[in-house]
Amino acid sequence: MQYVGEELERLALSHGDAVNSDLLGRSAFNRYYYSAFLITRAMLGQMEASWKYTMHAGIPDLLRTSIRKKAKQVLAKQVAKGLMEKGKSSRLLTDVNTVSNELAELLESAYDARVIADYQPEVQTVREGNIIKLKTHKLTTAKEWPERAGILCGKLLKIWRDIGLA
Template sequence: MQYVGSELERLALSDVDPNNADLLGRSAFNRYYYAAFLITRETLGNMKSNWKGTAHAEIPNLLQTGLRKPAKAELKKQVKTGLLDKGDESRLLGDLNATGNELAQLLKLAYDARILADYEPEIKTRKDGRVIYLKTHKLTTASQWPSQAQKHCAKLMRIWKEIGLAQSAPDPKI
């Protein structure tokens, strides 16, 4: 998906017809969003199999609140048996919450751009030098969404493993 987004971005920047450039730019925003979404969905499915089918709109909520319940339960057991102390419990929950919140914010921003690109054709993209904008969204920023999602997802998986909720799972790559 990321490759398709970058090719669409390249084509949009080089197309002199503003209508074609607009369509290509919109499609690039869309592909960058889906690359980040698919990376996240795969990670969530690796964390807990029934999370793989989570709807787009529900993923930020899952990242901000849904990860906590199983993590808290597992950490509580480990504190009770003496495997962890309260400080480790607090650190792991804090890291999980912060990473989940950062990824949720990234996906919300990307989803907003995707909705504009897909459902508001009256709002045209504009070029400013080598940057394409859709309202305040920059395509150069959108191109980083997949790698940022990858980074956050890798961190989530490390934390999930450290908590003891995951076996060895592959790094998400789309």
């Protein structure tokens, strides 16, 4: 998906016709979003099989609540059984919250851009030199969504393993 986004971005920037450049730029936003979404969805499936099928709009809430809740329950049991020190448990829970929130915010922003790109054709892209913008979203930022999602998902999976859930 990311490759397709990059090609669409390249075409949008090189296209002389404003209408076609807008269409290509919108599609690039869409592909970058889906790339980040698919990376996140794969990670969620590794954490818990049923999470893989969470709807797009529900993923930020899952990241902020369900992941935290499950981690908190398991960590409390480990502390109660003497398998983990309370300090380490607190650090892991803080890490889960921090990384989950950052990923949720990334996906919310990306989803907002995707919705505008797909469902609000009256909102035109704007070109400023080699930067394409859709409202407040820059395509140069959107290009980073998949990589950032991958890094954050990797961090979450590591924390998940450190908790003993993977």
